Amino acid sequence: MADKVSKLAEKGIVIFSKSTCCMCYAVKVLFKELGVTPMVCEIDQDPEGREMEKALMKLGCNAPVPIVFIGGHLIGSTNEVMSLHLSGQLMPRLLHP
Template sequence: MCHAIKRLFCGMGVNPTVYELDRKEMEMALMRLIGASSAAALPVVFVGGKLVGAMDRVMASHINGTLVPLLKDAGALWL
């Protein structure tokens, strides 16, 4: 997860679970699961087992107000 997204979540009081893709096999398996054709789609964020998307989608969700309800529904944010 990129530094900006980690900072966003920590600033909101969310403790993200991070899985670093340090092995090519893991990266390729995730890309197949999310339907990505290149590594440019990584990193991606899942909230409550649901794919939110890459950094642009996470930031757009934060700006348009849909990220907080998603985090609350997943039990990641209690406020």
């Protein structure tokens, strides 16, 4: 399962999300407002979602969701994404993943 998560994470901009999570929604809206269309993996709608969540935690994710990868690099959860955005460091990463 870790291989599947890693392969998905390499695909540009990826958000591992749950469809009912308000923090996931906020991150997806932020990306949309920035004009970015990330690949979104709704792990609560995936039959292998539980295993994907465990694999994400093993990769060093400190929160279950949302988990954001840009260019195969783990960015983190809502706090890390918002911190990068507020400091002006998110857009350059999104433009050059």
